[in-house]
Amino acid sequence: FFRPPVTLVSLKLEVYAQKETCSEELNVERLVSKSLQKVVLSSSIGQSVKPNSTNSTKLELIWGSSMYHIDDLPFSCNSLPDVYTQFRKSVESKSKVRSCIKIPTSLGPAPSIKDWGCIPEITVLGLEKAKVSKGLAFVGGESAAVSRVCEYFWTKNLLRTYKETRNGMLGPDYSTKFSPWLASGSLSPRFIYEEVKRFERERESNDSTYWVLFELIWRDYFRFLSIKQGNSIFHAGGPRKVEANWSQNPTLFDAWRNGQTGYPLIDANMKELLTTGFMSNRGRQIVCSFLVRDMNIDWRMGAEWFETCLLDYDPCSNYGNWTYGAGVGNDPREDRYFSIPKQAQNYDPEGEFVAYWLPQLRVLPKEKRHFPGLLYIKPVVALKFGNTKTTNNKTMGSGTRTTADENRWKGRKGNRTQ
Template structure:
């Protein structure tokens, strides 16, 4: 990422992602659907099928919606505003399960999904309550022959599926979209999976379809993004972002070189919030990368985008293989290690008041925008678990509250990996803050952006301001920024490592 001057860095406030106007986004949506829509699909079903939308808030390449439409005469799309998602607390430490930023993002996804369904002759029925109570009642009322839904892999979601399938009739088809990894390894013809004929069929007669809830109706506190990146939720925005990053700005060709950036909208794809909500299909990204390689060029960067998607699927497979252990203190490997839960230390970390600008800036960005770069996530994780010795689950649950792109597989997979209790052959992975700062924020632009009090300092002082900033809450275990020889020796023996990137966020 190119450096900016002090003045430009301080003037940049809130940037919308994608940065296209409404007319552009609608045009891209229509053109994308036209490109990936088949006119050859025939419907052969009878009766009414219910489509239970979960984390698949899209129309394009939605296998669940497609199959329900093919197998029925009419389709009833349903979304349940589940209080266990929006009003509950995290498992161990009681943070809000969904923060206001992600709540607003989901609201925007639902507004967009409803609009896109209505353009194609359908609608979205919105009901408040538990799906296992709402869906069977609807199925009975409309004599539905089947319920179609995307199958999840983690226990909370799976438990809801079990409760759903215990009701009969109807038969509940819990489908899992074809794995992206399988797509690559088995050479499955992805084009067939992406083809979707726009429905124009019948709808059940319903007087009250329900409105998309407001943030207050979700029981969440509204939060305005006034600085940093502001992500717009929904499939329309997701497809526009792919077009903007790949085709309009042509940044795909340099993705590998810029992906470890930290400031601005275009150092990386920023696809992860839409992937997590299901507003964007991984297979669509794959198709667009392949189209780009055919029409423009293929290089390490185009490969690397696909490689990141494979990591995302990898964590889903980890959740299947290891089950709830990804949420347990010892992780999938059942590692016994002493952790502390010092509230004062943790509060300094989550509030961005540790005395280390690189840590504090990243945590300020997270609380202000719901996003943090992949590089930043690795650094703050390492600091919390290695330098502070804090229970890694506290960090994982804090991320669960705030991240726009939260999904349990990637979030907890990455935290167990970073804490040395997951599938990482190097148990002592450590990210040296001085080294990370010198490599990824050498002129201190990122920290100065999020910590304005540092803007007046010389660039070389911003990441290491000493007494000009605030007292450091703990000393670093390795990599003393003052060049202490003993610390440097410990760093060399321990590794001071962290070159290999923790994946799965598609940030």
């Protein structure tokens, strides 16, 4: 599936798309380019013209997905720093974010294409519209994306407080919710950068206004890392080739993906993902840690489930974050355990989030909602560090991975995950 952010068939018969970095996407680029060379064109008088080197339709790939342009990095992608902070400090001091290109006043007439096809209604696909009162109703396209930037920054003034609210889990406004538009190419990170800078000039400049850029630099970092690390971001051992004895227990994995683990914080997050295609960053870190640390399940199964469900799925950010979460990413300091009792206490102290997604918990007093005991599903695994609220985030080591598990996985995901 090819999702070019901008695809224009001009009168010169060129197709423009954004340059991708990961192997499956690069393969699609090659296939599209090859197929375009075979496109038979109609001349102005309606005759078929044989494609040749001068008249065949060309695929023009343009770098456009990151905030810092790849050509403006102070190092080549192959010598990218292995630690995020080094990358961030380097680009912040040595590179400049390019301005957005001005929108042309006119693009000329649209090419005459008889049948554009149509996008099927979701009911035709056997799906139903989810009824979610506490979330953002994502609408596709650039206009909706720009409206969201305008709403979040200017109308609601939420950029001022982003750093304090960004770890929330419930509602439309604890974080920007820009990611689905960024992933589909409907929103440029350079546009967000310009709007942040304008906000800082016209309203206020503080830690929160900076923090949106800080997060967008993470996004850039994962994209550039995918060039440096190639397919190793899809491999069990990750870029560091860590040997670990992961399980692929289907019962445990199904409990996780269907939100039936017996831990309301995990189940509520997984139900949100299944229903809406979105999950907060806090939720993603918690369910990832639970899958790999408490369940010891192969992190790639989790990453692939996210790939299936997420509206903002992007191979670089998804597999990049999963490798970090599983402790196989290039920076071992990011190898963290998220204690469910502690996360529940800090980020959902009133049990509002879990009660929203798991209505059966609403009758319980707030302090019982995260550990409802016999009133809820029996936990499918015990927590590594028990149910105490005082457990700190811990760094854990990993064991040795078996060849049998590795072979089973190869069958599912092809070459990319060898």
